[in-house]
Amino acid sequence: MKVEQANVLAxxxxxxxxxxxxxxxxxxxxxxxxxxxxxxTELFTEDCHIAYGSDHGADGIEAYQGTLENExxxxxxxxxxxxxxVSNVVIDFISEDEARxxxxxYAWHRYNRxxxxxxxxxxxxxxxxxxxxxxxxxxRELKTVGTExxxxxxxxxxxxxxxxxx
Amino acid sequence: MKVEQANVLAxxxxxxxxxxxxxxxxxxxxxxxxxxxxxxTELFTEDCHIAYGSDHGADGIEAYQGTLENExxxxxxxxxxxxxxVSNVVIDFISEDEARxxxxxYAWHRYNRxxxxxxxxxxxxxxxxxxxxxxxxxxRELKTVGTExxxxxxxxxxxxxxxxxx
Amino acid sequence: MKVEQANVLAxxxxxxxxxxxxxxxxxxxxxxxxxxxxxxTELFTEDCHIAYGSDHGADGIEAYQGTLENExxxxxxxxxxxxxxVSNVVIDFISEDEARxxxxxYAWHRYNRxxxxxxxxxxxxxxxxxxxxxxxxxxRELKTVGTExxxxxxxxxxxxxxxxxx
Numbered sequence: 001m002k003v004e005q006a007n008v009l010a011x012x013x014x015x016x017x018x019x020x021x022x023x024x025x026x027x028x029x030x031x032x033x034x035x036x037x038x039x040x041t042e043l044f045t046e047d048c049h050i051a052y053g054s055d056h057g058a059d060g061i062e063a064y065q066g067t068l069e070n071e072x073x074x075x076x077x078x079x080x081x082x083x084x085x086v087s088n089v090v091i092d093f094i095s096e097d098e099a100r101x102x103x104x105x106y107a108w109h110r111y112n113r114x115x116x117x118x119x120x121x122x123x124x125x126x127x128x129x130x131x132x133x134x135x136x137x138x139x140r141e142l143k144t145v146g147t148e149x150x151x152x153x154x155x156x157x158x159x160x161x162x163x164x165x166x
Numbered sequence: 167m168k169v170e171q172a173n174v175l176a177x178x179x180x181x182x183x184x185x186x187x188x189x190x191x192x193x194x195x196x197x198x199x200x201x202x203x204x205x206x207t208e209l210f211t212e213d214c215h216i217a218y219g220s221d222h223g224a225d226g227i228e229a230y231q232g233t234l235e236n237e238x239x240x241x242x243x244x245x246x247x248x249x250x251x252v253s254n255v256v257i258d259f260i261s262e263d264e265a266r267x268x269x270x271x272y273a274w275h276r277y278n279r280x281x282x283x284x285x286x287x288x289x290x291x292x293x294x295x296x297x298x299x300x301x302x303x304x305x306r307e308l309k310t311v312g313t314e315x316x317x318x319x320x321x322x323x324x325x326x327x328x329x330x331x332x
Numbered sequence: 333m334k335v336e337q338a339n340v341l342a343x344x345x346x347x348x349x350x351x352x353x354x355x356x357x358x359x360x361x362x363x364x365x366x367x368x369x370x371x372x373t374e375l376f377t378e379d380c381h382i383a384y385g386s387d388h389g390a391d392g393i394e395a396y397q398g399t400l401e402n403e404x405x406x407x408x409x410x411x412x413x414x415x416x417x418v419s420n421v422v423i424d425f426i427s428e429d430e431a432r433x434x435x436x437x438y439a440w441h442r443y444n445r446x447x448x449x450x451x452x453x454x455x456x457x458x459x460x461x462x463x464x465x466x467x468x469x470x471x472r473e474l475k476t477v478g479t480e481x482x483x484x485x486x487x488x489x490x491x492x493x494x495x496x497x498x
Contacts, residue, residue, distance in 0.1 A: 001186070003179040011178050012343050013335040018185065019350065020333070026420040029436065033477055035495040076496060083453035083477040085438050087253045087419045088192040104195065106251050106272065106438065108453055110478055117480065121249035121274055145199055145249040146276055148283065163201040164242060167352070169345040177344050184351065253419045254358040270361065272417050272438065287415035287440055311365055311415040312442055314449065329367040330408060 017099070018091050021128050021135050025103055028137070029084035035076045037068045044137045045129060051141040053156045081110040086124070097130035098138075105142070109150070118150035123160060183265070184257050187294050187301050191269055194303070195250035201242045203234045210303045211295060217307040219322045247276040252290070263296035264304075271308070277317070284316035289326060349431070350423050353460050353467050357435055360469070361416035367408045369400045376469045377461060383473040385488045413442040418456070429462040430470075437474070443483070450482035455492060 003011050024043050031040035041061050044050075050064050051057040058064035068075050075082070088104035102125055109118040127139040144157040169177050190209050197206035207227050210216075216230050217223040224230035234241050241248070254270035268291055275284040293305040310323040335343050356375050363372035373393050376382075382396050383389040390396035400407050407414070420436035434457055441450040459471040476489040 001182055003175055003182055005175070008175060008178055009335055009337070009340060011182055012340055012347070015178070015181050015185065015347050016333055016335055016343055019347065023422055026422050026436075029420055030422070030434070033494065034492060081478045081494060083436070083438075085251065085253075085417065085419050085436050085453075087251050087417075088195055090189055090192050090196070102196070104192075104249070104251050106249075108478055117478075121251075146247045146274055146283075160200060162199065162247060167348055169341055169348055171341070174341060174344055177348055181344070181347050181351065251417065251419075253417050254361055256355055256358050256362070268362070270358075270415070270417050272415075287417075312413045312440055312449075326366060328365065328413060 014093070017093075017130075017135070021091055021099060021101060022089050024128065024135050024137060025086050025089060025101070025124070025126075029086050032075060032084055033082050037065060037075065040068065041065045044140075045131065048137060049139045051158065053142075053152065053158050056152075056156060078112060079109050080112050083108040094127075099128050101126040101128055111151070115151075116149040119148040120150050121145045121147070180259070183259075183296075183301070187257055187265060187267060188255050190294065190301050190303060191252050191255060191267070191290070191292075195252050198241065198250055199248050203231060203241065206234065207231045210306075211297065214303060215305045217305075217324065219308075219318065219324050222318075222322060244278060245275050246278050249274040260293075265294050267292040267294055275316070281317075282315040285314040286316050287311045287313070346425070349425075349462075349467070353423055353431060353433060354421050356460065356467050356469060357418050357421065357433070357456070357458075361418050364407065364416055365414050369397060369407065372400065373397045376472075377463065380469060381471045383490065385474075385484065385490050388484075388488060410444060411441050412444050415440040426459075431460050433458040433460055441482070447483075448481040451480040452482050453477045453479070 001011070028040060028043050041064060044061055044064065046061050048061055048064060049059055058067050071077050085106040086103050090102045092100045094100060102123060105120070105122045105124055107120045109120070111118070122142050122144045125141040125143060126137050128135050129138045142158060143160045145160050147153070194206060194209050207230060210227055210230065212227050214227055214230060215225055224233050237243050251272040252269050256268045258266045260266060268289060271286070271288045271290060273286045275286070277284070288308050288310040291307040291309060292303050294301050295304045308324060309326045311326050313319070333343070360372060360375050373396060376393055376396065378393050380393055380396060381391055390399050403409050417438040418435050422434045424432045426432060434455060437452070437454045437456055439452045441452070443450070454474050454476045457473040457475060458469050460467050461470045474490060475492045477492050479485070
C-alpha cells in the first residue's frame with residue numbers, strides 16, 4: 001500500500017491496533033505459563049467462545065475460568081509448568097473494531113504426574129474486538145498441527161485441514 | 167530514528183511494508199503446513215531462486231512447484247504433517263521496492279513412513295520485491311543451524327557459517 | 333489508542349522504536365548462534381548487567397565478553413551449535429529513551445562433548461536504552477520456564493515465579 005497524506009492516520013491506526021492485538025496474544029501466553037488465571041481471563045470478552053477440541057472448550061468467561069482452575073484438570077492442577085511460544089501472527093480486520101487473527105503455537109507442557117513432557121504445535125484462530133478496555137479475545141479456536149507425547153489425542157483435538165496428496 | 171513531519175510518510179511506509187513482508191513469510195509457513203502448494207507458489211516471483219542445500223532447490227516457479235508436488239519427495243508425499251514456526255524477522259531495505267529479509271525457523275516434520283519425527287532449525291535468507299500484487303519472494307535460501315533426527319544431513323544441507331572458537 | 337493528527341508523530345515514533353528494539357533482540361540471537369561475540373557485545377551498554385542465574389552473569393561489558401569467550405565454558409568452547417528462537421515480544425516504555433522488554437525464548441544447544449542436545453525455554457527480561465548508536469541492552473535477566481536435558485539445573489537457573497494451585 002502506498003502511504004500518503006490522505007491515508008496516513010488510517011495506516012498508523014492499523015499499525016497501532018496490530019501491535020496492541022499481538023500484545024494480547026503474548027500476554028495470554030505469559031499469564032498461562034504463570035498460571036495467573038484471573039489476569040488471563042481479563043483478556044477475553046464476557047461472552048467469549050473457546051474451542052480446543054470437539055468436546056473441550058467453554059462458552060462465556062465464567063465457564064472458561066472454571067476449566068482453567070479445575071482442581072483436577074486445570075492449568076495448575078494438571079501441569080507443573082508450560083511454555084507457550086506464539087509466532088507467525090497474521091491479522092485481518094473485519095471492521096475498525098474487529099479482526100480475525102491467526103498465530104502459530106509451540107507449547108511445551110510438564111505434567112504434575114510422572115510422564116514424559118508433552119508438546120503441542122498448533123494454531124490459534126481468534127476473533128478479537130475493540131472494547132473500552134482495549135482489544136479482547138471474543139473467540140479462540142485452537143487447531144492442532146502435531147503433537148509429541150501430549151496427553152490429548154485424536155478426536156479430543158481439532159486438527160488443521162491439511163490437504164493430502166492427490 | 168527521530169520521526170518528524172518531514173519523514174513521517176516514509177516512516178509509516180517502512181512500517182506498513184515490513185508488516186506486509188512479514189505476512190508473506192507467515193503465509194508461506196501456513197500454506198506449507200496445509201500442503202496448499204498453489205497458494206504457496208503465488209508468494210514467489212516467476213523467476214524465483216530457491217536454495218535449500220548444495221543440490222536441493224529450484225530455479226523458477228514451475229521447477230519449484232515441481233519439487234513441492236513431487237509424487238515421491240514432495241510435501242504431501244513425504245510428510246504426514248509439518249509445523250513451521252517463523253520468528254526473529256529482520257528486514258533491510260535495499261531500495262523502496264526490494265528488501266533483504268532474515269528469519270529464524272523451527273520446523274517439525276512427521277513422515278509418511280515409519281521413523282522418528284524430524285526437527286530442522288535454520289534461517290531463511292530472502293530477497294523480497296514489491297510487485298503489483300504485493301511483496302513476493304524472489305530468492306529464498308535456507309541455512310541450517312541444527313537438526314534432530316531429520317532425514318537430510320551433511321552436504322544435503324546448507325550450514326550457517328558459525329565461527330569456531332579460536 | 334485513537335490515532336489523531338495531534339498524536340500521529342508520537343505514535344509513529346513508538347512503532348519505529350519498537351521495531352528497532354525488536355531488531356536488537358533478534359541480532360543478539362543471530363550473533364550468539366554464530367558465535368560472533370564482538371558484534372554481540374556491541375548490542376549492550378558499557379555498564380550492562382547480565383543475570384542468567386543466582387551466580388551466573390556479569391557486570392559490565394568486559395566481564396560479559398569474558399564469560400562468552402571463556403575458553404572452557406564460553407559459547408564457542410562449550411557448544412558445537414545453538415539456535416535461539418525469540419518471540420512474544422512485549423515492550424513497555426518507561427520514558428522516551430528507556431523501555432522494559434519481555435520476550436519468550438526457545439533455545440537449542442548442541443554440546444562439544446558427547447551428550448544429548450539441551451533445550452532451554454525461558455524469558456528475557458530486558459531494560460533497553462536509546463543511545464547515540466541506537467537502542468542497546470542495559471540489563472538482561474534470563475528467567476527459566478523449563479528445560480530438556482540441559483546442562484544447568486536447579487539453583488543455577490532463575491525460575492519464573494509460577495503460581496502453584498491453591
